[in-house]
Amino acid sequence: MKIGVLALQGAFAEHRRMLSSLGVESFEIRQKRDLERSYDGLIIPGGESTVQGKLLIELDLFESIRKDILSDVPVFGTCAGLLLLAKEIENDNRKHLATMDIKAVRNAYGRQLGSFHAKERFEGVGIIPMTFIRAPYIAETYKNTKILAKVDDKIVAAREGNQLVTAFHPELTDDVSVHEYFIDMIRRREK
């Protein structure tokens, strides 16, 4: 199994470290040429969604990656990654890959002083630590989107088919369970 990690900007190295601790091979996607390698799953890391969204288009990655996601290649977006996948962003007129039936709210907890840690239940996994950094949350889910976690009644993780998103950053903690959950999604698809 090989996972492509979008490495345009943000915390991509942390995801790769997480994968390597689980014995999963990964590589960085920085430009079109990198898409010549095939991947079984894709991770879109935290960072700034405006930067990643812009570079996706300018480095000519947008169409291929969107096509892969629509053809059911498993994808996992954290924080900015969630915003890139959302079909709708309540407080931002920018739209990016827009493949997942969720309405997100950007910088939903305010500025850095609003960043926080929490411990909550993640459906099918148990109670896990969650790190929120200038995080978004999900205001609404549509169609077949399943809610996986809530903090203070706000949706912070969801899944629709092979698309998984978290508003928090599992890659910043020592807890590997959400990454294992994603790897399991890839394995089930391969079967």
Added chain:
Amino acid sequence: MENRYELNKNLAQMLKGGVIMDVTTPEQAKIAEEAGACAVMALERIPADIRAAGGVSRMSDPKMIKGIQEAVSIPVMAKCRIGHFAEAQILQAIEIDYIDESEVLSPADDKYHIDKTKFSVPFVCGAKDLGEALRRINEGASMIRTKGEPGTGDIVQAVRHMRLMQSEIRRISSMAEDELFDVAKQLQVPYDLVLYVHDNKKLPVVNFAAGGVATPADAALMMQLGAEGVFVGSGIFKSGNPKKRAAAIVKAVTNYTDAKLLAELSEDLGEAMVGINEQEIALLMAERGK
């Protein structure tokens, strides 16, 4: 407070692989955001103009900073003077995302830096060697940048500072553990921080390049030397075509090893900022705050 410090280091991790741009107006802030800046530094005068104007340089008007906070959705940073904890308190009160305790402004204290552990908002500080970096981290900085030489458009000092830091990190990584006590003594930092560098071969916080970056090639150079992202101060809005140059530097930071792409990005950018060589300047800002 320990918890806050972790969250503050985490925000710096989210900025990695990105470009933080100096802006002086909401309009410039929007240009920077559209060009792909991962954060902006709000200040009244960019370093090149501070240098030209001379005199005492202070924290910016909070009203001006708030205008920039309202204009963009990305993190907004602002500078306070070295040791001026009251300016830092004011910046925290307006919920700034990151405070730069900066040698670009006139130092307010020639002995003590701010005790940054007393604050909830994060701090980034400049350093020209590993000792300075670890001393700032010990005081509570959650991000480090090279000092470089701000407002000159001359990359030589940023290169010198980054090379020095990296070579000291390599030296410490290869030392025996019982030699680290003496290193801690020499660098005037706690043993634990030295041990972290020894074990992890890196600083305990994110490390950006700053001071003198003017071209996509400068940014690529700093990334290849080990920077995790880049601050661009005067280099953008003192150039002929800020929009294009800013976007080119952003792409250069993402693909810093692809010389072919860097060549394309370097084409047709218009006039770069007029640089000043280090021998031609009277004031070395990097010598402020050790």
